[in-house]
Amino acid sequence: MKIIDSQIKQTLQELIDTKNFVPQISVDCTIFGFHNNILKVLLLKYPELDCWSLPGGFVFNDEDLREAAARVLYERTHLKDLFLKQFHTFGRIDRTENNIHRILLRNKGIEVPNDHWIFNRFITVAYCSLIDFSITHTFPDSFNETCEWFEVSNLPEMAFDHDRIIETGLEYLRMNINTEVAASNLLPEKFTMKDLQSFYETILGQQFRRNNFQRKILSLHILDRLEKLYDGSANKAPYLYKFKNNIHHSTNRYPISNDNGIHNL
């Protein structure tokens, strides 16, 4: 505990001394985790405070904004090339007006002048990701003591406006579920309609009648039907499906679109 504490102090000191960040900009990642029909989000706990935050960080001046978000995601999960989508930038004047940074630094005995950049107003660009929390290791910040998955419906006390960021991220995921689920690679390449329905139900927080779900998802033309899944049981073998390759560039991706193409007018 003593070693960890001195590590946290050193990392905090290094952060405070860094001069090549883009000022007043941060990135925050809502890393959603899915497994067995449960949807969670990854949070970090500030040391000695009963307060949690999203994994986040600052943007180096020689780094693309998106690279900064990918770096934060990598630092927490050690996973690269993950599905990662920017969804909103939060810029209310008072969003970082609280004493969390100040208390954190004081608790660690780090002296920081009042006009230090860490106390400035920050505008944060939020990204979301969707991974399987059961096969993912997570790693706390060097200056946060724990990293933990929380069910989205049961969050702890959050720092800053991070509860609003999570809510907005979840809304984004739901609005874009068709493309985002395919992009997340969380389903195997071939899956049954039942697997897909469970996935959608968990993310949307809604239950569907089996026939309704099947009719609707097929009407979107985002799936290809494959062979049947024979498992030797007495039940009727279900069909397997896969996402069409061009789902991101399909002309059918808009909420209203012309299935048949313009030539069929």
Added chain:
Amino acid sequence: MKIIDSQIKQTLQELIDTKNFVPQISVDCTIFGFHNNILKVLLLKYPELDCWSLPGGFVFNDEDLREAAARVLYERTHLKDLFLKQFHTFGRIDRTENNIHRILLRNKGIEVPNDHWIFNRFITVAYCSLIDFSITHTFPDSFNETCEWFEVSNLPEMAFDHDRIIETGLEYLRMNINTEVAASNLLPEKFTMKDLQSFYETILGQQFRRNNFQRKILSLHILDRLEKLYDGSANKAPYLYKFKNNIHHSTNRYPISNDNGIHNL
């Protein structure tokens, strides 16, 4: 022309002398204009350069991010409380790496040191709006000479990454057409199915068969059917429709959703 030129110079000088902006952050507005089945976007021309840009500006330290975007929109259109949606933040390192600001300042004879903030890397937060260009007056920046509507399919030479911003804004509008069209107030309160179809076709850049369009839009449950529109002609009177009041908070707003509510499972 002489007066205008000295005005531009004064405004530029005032901008350069401003010290209370959030550093390295800007806002840009893609103001889409719709009228008679044409979709346009409002652009500004830099003086003495064959180069156009989106209306944009900087964020004051005592101003919400969204307020800054609303201010820019107001300055160009003198319209308040417009539909205005943030859609993406652009943060590639090299996005503002060009000499436009430098040439502009040199042309006006304004001396600016090389380490001035105006030459820094900027991250820009992009907003979009949708208005009727036929009833809207537009006003150039005090340091741009003209303000002009361009068809989205026929844009001039654009500064920085503004062509990419417009493309992303148009994609956002198309993906969110159901909620955004209702929010824009561009249709009268009561409209015919034909009016609505023209609107959708122009924004999506697609034509629909009348029956297909009607079936799809009704299946979204975002419209209420009203009385028929009797205009005294011999044609069959069409029904009038209006958007449901709760379209933004409807449980039917997701691409897949449960029309009948969970109680009908």
